Amino acid sequence: MIKLDHINKYFGDAHVLKDINLEVKEGEKLVIIGPSGSGKSTTVRCMNFLEEPTSGHVYIDGREITGKNKTKVVRDTTSMVFQQFNLYPHMTVLKNLTLAPIKLHGKSKEQAEDLAYHYLDVVGLRDKATVYPNTLSGGQQQRIAIARALCAQSKIILFDEPTSALDPETIQEVLDVMVKLAKEENITMVVVTHEMGFARQVADRVVFMADGQIIEEGTPEHFFVNPKNDRVKKFLSKIIR
């Protein structure tokens, strides 16, 4: 479903991704962990070309994504949930959810609103349809952002540290929604997170990154029971409580 083929990325002189090769299968739930600055966000942002790799190839659903076709490929295949939610503040929740389906996916207003209410039910926020995003808590905003991503009915949803900007007490409500998605929907999910509990519950595979490289990968159990690399052990001992 997603294939990163020898991806290198430079920001100026900084070599942030070093020859990344990674494949994600259809329906797979992949979790990427690692210390900050390890390139995990950049990796996931290369998957929808928010960052254009300096070299290498990205294939989504069999199509190579390039600077030229990225808008169309991304529209057809992927959605993203951001650390800072990035809801559109000048639109109500319902407008946030229906904008892309109406303008990009050829849905009628009625179809788009049905879809929006369906996914608002999934995230448990149907009663917030008519309010503006800035009236909501961080956790609620992120659940709306997830609903917005679902409204595109993409095969792939990319999560870039979806709980890192949240208050501790609202993290769980977002994780609950994500677990529900992982278990009920056949969506390919790539999740950059530090939430090992979440990884353990839903991940088919965990990838550990450091210094722009994939250091180790395996099942969540592998990481909990006997990670090989010392760096991974040290990191995990800090985040698994």
Added chain:
Amino acid sequence: MSGLFSESAWMMVWNYRDTFILGFINTLETSIAAIILSLTLGIVIGLMAMSTSKVLRTINRVYVEFIQNTPLLLQICVLYYALAFSGYKLGILITGIISLGVYHGAYMAEVFRAGIGAISKGQFEAADSQGFSYIGKMYYIILPQSIKIILPPSVNQIVNLIKNTAVLYIIGGSDLISLTYNFVTGATTGGAYAPAYLVCGALFFLICFPLSTLASIWESNLKKKDGMGAAKEKKVAEI
């Protein structure tokens, strides 16, 4: 003629009221066309400043700096006289529209640049991640958020543009200022300075004042809509 505000002076202005009305209409027409041009240039050139292409960013800088750092009067002379000598005659009206539009376009470009620059990167990325084209992203997501920031200074520019139609005098325009000046210095009509200038000023005020007022009302409404309005909803939600 006795006294600045003598009855005969007022009569003179009244008898030649058509001159003032004509000037007023000419100024309005020139302004509207120039405003459209300056807004178009402002958006296009302003967006260039945000481009990833170095060429476009350079075009933006050269245009803005060159236009902002030379006098409008000089620009209009170059466009009218220098071009006339080389065989291209644009006509007074077209020259006025182009020079005012291009001049204020440079200021508009800076207004748009600031307005778009104030929107967080996350908004651009959210739009990109949904697969919006550049135009769609700007139209649905970025510009509606920038409008509050863009509106007040761009109305200032529009008001300035209307007042700057005065520079058309140098190429013999028939705008309000030029016609007023011709009136007060004319052989048969001369002398009625005070009433003529007063009328001219009143006519400018008549266009410019409602504009700036309208803009501030519009601006506060927009602010209310997603600022206070939202706060109100929050209160309701908390109750």
